[in-house]
Amino acid sequence: MTATRHATSSPALPGASGAARAFGRSMFTKTLFDNRRIFTVWALATGLLALMYAGFYPQITADTAASVPEAMSGFGFDDMGSAAGYLQGAVFGLLVPLLVTFYGAATGARMISADEESGYLDLLLAHPISRTRLLLQRFAALATGAVLIAAAVLGAMLAIRAGAELDTISAGGFAAQAVTLALLALVFGALATAIGAATGKGRATVFGAAAGIGVLAYAVNGFAPQIGADRLRRLTPFHYYIGGEPLKNGLPLADVCVLAAVTAVLLGAGTWRFARRDLGR
Amino acid sequence: MNTAIELTGLTKDYGSRRGLDDLSLRVAAGEVFGYLGPNGAGKSTTIRLMLDLIRPTSGTVRVLGMDPRADAVRLHRRIGYLAGDFVVDGRQRAGECLSFLGDLRGGVPAARVLDLADRLELDLSARVRSLSKGNRQKVGLVQAFMHRPELLILDEPTSGLDPLVQQTFLEMVAEAKAAGQTVFMSSHIMSEVEAVADRVAIIREGRLAAVDTVTALRERSLLRVRIDFAEAVTAEEFAALPGVTDLTVTGAEGGATLTCRLDGRPDALVKAAARHTVTDLRAENQDLEELFHAYYTGGRPGAATGPTR
Numbered sequence: 401m402t403a404t405r406h407a408t409s410s411p412a413l414p415g416a417s418g419a420a421r422a423f424g425r426s427m428f429t430k431t432l433f434d435n436r437r438i439f440t441v442w443a444l445a446t447g448l449l450a451l452m453y454a455g456f457y458p459q460i461t462a463d464t465a466a467s468v469p470e471a472m473s474g475f476g477f478d479d480m481g482s483a484a485g486y487l488q489g490a491v492f493g494l495l496v497p498l499l500v501t502f503y504g505a506a507t508g509a510r511m512i513s514a515d516e517e518s519g520y521l522d523l524l525l526a527h528p529i530s531r532t533r534l535l536l537q538r539f540a541a542l543a544t545g546a547v548l549i550a551a552a553v554l555g556a557m558l559a560i561r562a563g564a565e566l567d568t569i570s571a572g573g574f575a576a577q578a579v580t581l582a583l584l585a586l587v588f589g590a591l592a593t594a595i596g597a598a599t600g601k602g603r604a605t606v607f608g609a610a611a612g613i614g615v616l617a618y619a620v621n622g623f624a625p626q627i628g629a630d631r632l633r634r635l636t637p638f639h640y641y642i643g644g645e646p647l648k649n650g651l652p653l654a655d656v657c658v659l660a661a662v663t664a665v666l667l668g669a670g671t672w673r674f675a676r677r678d679l680g681r
Numbered sequence: 682m683n684t685a686i687e688l689t690g691l692t693k694d695y696g697s698r699r700g701l702d703d704l705s706l707r708v709a710a711g712e713v714f715g716y717l718g719p720n721g722a723g724k725s726t727t728i729r730l731m732l733d734l735i736r737p738t739s740g741t742v743r744v745l746g747m748d749p750r751a752d753a754v755r756l757h758r759r760i761g762y763l764a765g766d767f768v769v770d771g772r773q774r775a776g777e778c779l780s781f782l783g784d785l786r787g788g789v790p791a792a793r794v795l796d797l798a799d800r801l802e803l804d805l806s807a808r809v810r811s812l813s814k815g816n817r818q819k820v821g822l823v824q825a826f827m828h829r830p831e832l833l834i835l836d837e838p839t840s841g842l843d844p845l846v847q848q849t850f851l852e853m854v855a856e857a858k859a860a861g862q863t864v865f866m867s868s869h870i871m872s873e874v875e876a877v878a879d880r881v882a883i884i885r886e887g888r889l890a891a892v893d894t895v896t897a898l899r900e901r902s903l904l905r906v907r908i909d910f911a912e913a914v915t916a917e918e919f920a921a922l923p924g925v926t927d928l929t930v931t932g933a934e935g936g937a938t939l940t941c942r943l944d945g946r947p948d949a950l951v952k953a954a955a956r957h958t959v960t961d962l963r964a965e966n967q968d969l970e971e972l973f974h975a976y977y978t979g980g981r982p983g984a985a986t987g988p989t990r
Contacts (some may be wrong), residue, residue, distance in 0.1 A: 413791055415776025415806035424781035434770060521770035523824075526732045526762040527785040528754045678735035 407618065427534055431541035435507075439545040446499050447552030451560055453491045458565050460486055475622040483566045484573070484647040492577055492642060496553060498618065500585035502567075505610035508592025511538040514603040516596070516680055531675045539593055539667060546585035552611060556576035569647050576646035583659035584641040588614050590663040594670025600680040637662060683710035684743070685832055686731065691740035693887075695727050700726050702887040703740070708865055708880075710831075713858050715874030715881035715895075716867040719977050723887040724867040725765050728836050729863075732762060745832055758786065761830035765837045765867075767821030771810030775820050778809055782824045789827045797823045800849055814841040826853055834859060839873050853875050871973045872951040883976045888978045902967040904943040906950065911958035913937050918956075922949045936960070942967075969985040 412421055420629040423433030430441070448497045460481075478484025487493075512535065515521040561567055564633060575662055592610035595601070601609075617636035624632040640659050644652030686708040693700035707900045708714045718724050720727040729735045730742055733749040733756075747756045769778050774954050775798075783789035796807050803819040812820070818841045825833055839847050850902075854864050854877045868874050874881060875895050891898070914937045916930040924945040930940050943950060943964070954962070 413776035413780050413794055413805050415774030416780040420774075420777040421780055424777065425784050427785070430781055434772065446840070517772075519764065519766060520770060522729070522732075522734055522764050523762070523767070523769060523782075524785075525734060526757055526760065526764075527782065528758040529785055530754050530785075676736075679729075 416422040422586055423481055423647050424604075427529060427537035428540045431511075431538050432544055435541065435542070435545065438507075439548055442499075442503050442545065443548040443552040446496060446503075446549050447556040449499070450491050450496055450553045451556035453495055454487060454557060454566060455564050456490070457483060457486050461640055483568045485647070487566070487569070487647055488642060488645065492647065493582070496581060497584055497638060497641060498590065498615075500549060500581060501588045501614035501618065502611055503546065503549060503584045504542075504588025504590075505592045507542045508594075508610060509596060509603045509607035510587040511542060511593045512674065513596035513601060513606045516600055517602045521679060523662045525679065532671050535593065535597055535671050536667075539590065542593065543582075543586055546582045546589060549585060550578040550582035553581060572650055573647040576649075577642075580641045580644075580649060580655065580659065583656060583663070584637055586663045587637045587659055587666070590666040590670070594666045597670035597674035598677075600677065617669055683703075684708070685710040685712070685745060686714075686865060687741075687743040688727070688731075689743075691727070691730065691742060691913065692738045693723075693730060693735065694738040699723065699887050700719070700738070701730070702900070704887070704889050705740075706882055706889065706892065708863065710863050711861050712879045713854060713864040713877050714866070715871075715878035716865060716884070717869065717871060717874065717973060718867075718884040718890075719869055722884045724869075725836055726887075727884075728762075728834055728865075728867065730919055731834060732757070732760070759831045761828065761833045763821045763825040763835045763838055765840070767818055769820065771808065774806055774808050775803060775812065776805035778820065779824055779827065783827060786828050787877045793829075794823060794827050797826055799828075800853075801846060815843060815846065818842055818844065820913055822850060822853070826857070827962035829857075829860070829862065831862060833862060833864045833866075835864065837868060838866055839868070847873075871970050883973060885977055888890070898972060899966065902972045904947065904964045905967055906939075906940075906941055906943050906947070907961075907963045908939045908954050908959055909961035910937045910939070910954075911935070911960050914939065914957055919950065919953055922953055925950060 412418070420433065423429040475489065479488070512521070512545070515524065524534060554574055554577075557566070557578075558571060561569070561571075588610055591613065592606055595609050595672070596603070596606040599606075617640055619637035621633050621636040624630055633643065637659060640652075640655035644655045646652060684707055686706070688704055688706045689838070691701055691704040691706075704723075704727065716724055716727070726735070730737055731749055733753045736750065744756055745759055749756055773781070776794075779794050779798075780791075783794065794805075797803075798819075801819040801822060803816060803823065807816070809817060811822060815894075815976050818838075822838065825835060825838075839850060842850060854873045857864055858877070863876075863896070866874060866878075871881075878895055880892065881898065882893050885892040893901075912931060912935070913932050916928055916939075919925060919930070919941065920928050920941060924943050924947075926944065928939070928941040939954075941950075947964070
């Protein structure tokens with residue numbers, strides 16, 4: 401906010417701890433502060449699950465790799481023999497991307513819809529903060545949470561890399577995959593935020609719609625090769641997230657741009673509509 | 682006289698639900714304005730239009746000389762708003778919440794918040810979720826008043842407050858008025874606003890039913906008359922008298938009791954009654970609450986024919 405602050409020179413209010421006061425200075429930091437536990441749990445849980453599944457790699461034998469059904473190849477389970485192939489299947493092909501899809505859908509559904517449903521948004525928007533600014537600052541908090549998750553996953557991979565025989569993948573490959581992972585979370589975060597901002601529907605509906613689109617897109621990306629419709633994959637964010645095989649090839653710049661552009665377009669459309677519609681009650 | 686709020690031909694069409702219908706209203710700067718109507722009459726709709734939370738179907742709103750939509754951020758800096766059902770994120774402590782809302786306004790002196798909390802006996806260290814409805818409402822009052830806004834927009838401010846706190850609230854409104862602030866407060870109960878309001882508007886089904894000073898509304902009200910006679914009288918003698926309505930005559934041996942409503946001068950009724958022996962005569966003003974119910978239900982409340990001005 402641009403106005404001068406008096407609060408710095410005055411004593412704290414009871415109930416407002418130093419941290420609460422420090423984080424209460426903007427909608428962005430306040431949203432981060434209010435979600436600090438949820439974001440931490442998401443990051444830790446996703447990191448730990450990735451760690452566990454990646455840790456199984458040394459136990460994967462040629463036999464188990466061969467026993468993966470043909471139908472699973474579209475989901476990245478076609479090359480279980482190599483470290484990158486295994487991780488692209490179990491960890492970065494299934495578990496982690498679905499988790500961040502749900503992170504995006506769940507968190508995005510809370511950015512606008514939850515507070516509109518409760519009526520809190522009325523109060524906030526009666527304050528000197530524009531609708532656009534509120535939405536963007538809240539989305540920035542969501543994005544910070546997504547980066548935390550990606551960083552936790554990256555940290556887990558780097559920690560386990562040598563011990564789990566994953567050192568055929570470079571640290572740069574892991575970092576590249578973490579970047580597209582964070583962007584995947586942003587796409588679904590922006591989708592849920594935008595649905596809530598544009599429609600004013602309740603939190604459960606918005607979450608359901610965004611998560612449903614996510615699961616559908618995931619399925620399309622996985623099954624498209626089997627029905628000979630590879631082109632369909634290009635319509636899903638999952639293709640841009642892992643199709644370029646960042647673990648092997650490093651950061652796919654074009655794919656990164658696509659994911660970033662989709663996020664921006666979704667957010668832009670949501671914001672545009674949000675600034676023009678009636679708030680629901 | 683400066684204008685704080687000006688609504689012109691304001692219409693909000695919700696489709697099936699009733700919104701507002703061609704409502705025009707002017708509130709002067711420095712005035713305490715009561716906005717009355719039954720639940721669902723359109724009070725909150727009007728208020729949310731003034732705050733740009735919803736947009737009018739047609740008509741214009743000017744608040745503090747600004748367009749609520751184009752100047753939303755600048756305007757909100759100068760307004761304090763309390764919603765009809767005040768909601769904040771319940772996980773926060775009251776002090777944390779007020780500190781954040783104050784910072785959204787660029788900071789509010791803590792001493793001011795502490796003073797208001799103290800007067801309202803609000804525990805700032807309690808989690809909002811754990812507060813009773815009345816105490817939560819106090820958080821709402823503090824956040825509306827704390828930055829001494831030029832215009833206070835209060836939707837049902839006293840709901841859930843106990844009588845003692847209501848008194849404190851009325852003092853706060855009086856102080857705001859003394860400091861030159863404008864107060865626009867809605868209610869569905871007349872007695873809540875009549876003590877502090879300079880003028881009141883009554884709306885019913887999205888339309889303005891009356892705007893006037895509390896005193897003038899009181900003068901408009903009917904007299905309720907009761908006369909006891911020492912002998913039997915007939916209703917016919919009185920029924921045709923000017924201003925007499927709702928006439929009943931109950932007879933008892935050796936006497937009769939007449940009750941009626943009287944609108945306007947009592948001269949004709951008194952002269953008619955004087956033909957008999959009058960043993961008792963009582964006349965009282967219809968109370969304002971009753972007057973408002975008359976407006977609410979669309980009945981003719983009194984002498985005035987055109988209640989708007």
